[in-house]
Amino acid sequence: MRPRVQPKDPSPETQAKMQERAQRLTKRQYVRFAFYKVDPMWRRLPAEEQAAHKQELLDVIESFNRRMLLRPYSLIGTRADAELLLWQIAESPLPFRELASAIACTRMGSYLNMAHSYLSQTKRSIYEIRTAGAADEDEEERLVIDPTEAKYLFVYPFIKTREWYQLSQYARQGMMDEHIDVGRKYPSVRLNTTYSFGIDDYEFIVAFETDEPSDFLDLVQELRETSVSMYTLQDTPLFTCINMRLDEALDALGGPAIAKVLEPGAQDEIWMEVCPLDELGPGETKTVFLEGKMVGLFNVNGELFAINNRCTHARGPLTEGEVSAEACSVVCPWHYGKFDLRTGAAIDGVVNKPVDTYQVEVRDGLIYVGTTITYS
Template sequence: MTEIQVHGFLYFRVPQGLRTPEMREQVRRATEEAQKFPGVVALYPYSLVGLRASADLGFWLATDEIEAYQWVGGRFLRTNLELTASLWGYVRPSQYTGQSGISVQVPGERKRYLVVYPFIKTHDWYQLSADDRRAMMKDHARVGHAFTEIDQVLVYSTGIADWEFVVGYETDDLKRFSELVTALRSTAGRLYTRRDTPIFTGRHGPLQDVLHEVFGEEDPQ
């Protein structure tokens, strides 16, 4: 199997007046072509309809390099979808635990919801000793371990994007996920969070179902 180097999340808005059967078919074809493109390991669709004004449709994309990620983004742009956010990063071990920040199986079955946001630490965080930072991250992990039904994707983009990390959480229960975030915000490390927005919440489903929600019924033949 191709080794995954990049996880990214593409979010699109359907331009006004283009929520049509023809546009739906263009997006369907683009998705199927993207899934077959060399270097693409997995591509999963999500509906954001009614959940965020800036996006109707999202894709979780895992590739072997950034070039494949860019090709997929370009292919969707040729459908006239408007790209409103692209959050991406590289897979690497944590400097605090030595372990990967990926606790999901890709390719594999997806949970019902995916919550994604960029993350930036404060400058003061990097002035702390490595031991202090490691202790805070262990406390962060301790809280997370009480929510074993929620999976994480954490990738790194320090110096190559406007954020330092991108984190995605898979869950079948959004209320339970909100409880996790509430608990994490009570930890000491929260003092060193500079930014963790915008937040994109999408619901996964088969491509046909997602496109139905975004574009409506198929054009009858």
């Protein structure tokens, strides 16, 4: 075992800064990891029934795309007790219940067993995440889940020993520093930490995104050697999940294929109805989920604009920023990076990457937001 790291005593300035950030960053997201397994009886149904069941389930799940950020993953071939994961992120837990009920009401729903279910929230860490040379925005990013297109997701629930919580904050911070330093050695692995104290059986649900499973394996093995590892009570079951489109993930369950056959490079236009035009007046903003991204809609003097709602600096919520009608721009509320609402260009402050823009149309008094996706 490595020697314990000496605890650090945060300076008064650091403590004041942490408190200020704690007040500013209060909005949390709810997160659900719903793992399903198909009853083997379903695989004995006639092929046409299986196809109809999958199509119905696909339509029901996709109808929730507007209300939550929903990512499907397949576990066929990686795990015995679960075959499909629906990773759900929303501003409230209510859409999770509605989606679960809607799935249960489908014909395929009666053949779907809930293998595992985890409920959690994003939350600002009580530890100072920053290490020498690292950006202090990392901590703030943790308040917002913004899944990448990484091919693999590794998910597990986590409980620490009660002895851990009896240690002083400074002692824990010292050990966390060592843990964080190991994590930074594996930049290809992106961590999403969520908290489930009091709302589910565990303390944390962690989800690691990467294209390189070997890097994740090496990271986990190296973390076993850190001091903080001595205080782990439970970190299983561990799920290896493969990112794919929902129609492909349903086809992986069995039965005739319903997934669209798409050549690499093929493009599709996706449009989503948002709301009646009179529900988004001049000066108002709204968010909507489209193709796994949170899109911010802005009405600037009657003209509508749509951009990715996550600031490219540290995922700040742009619809909560200050809009300038004259400059047609928005200033991120977290560190004041400024974006052009027409082009998404980063035009001032700490930001240097543009945000994606989306198409907006009004049809018969209803606002639609759209995007073109290219299949790989």
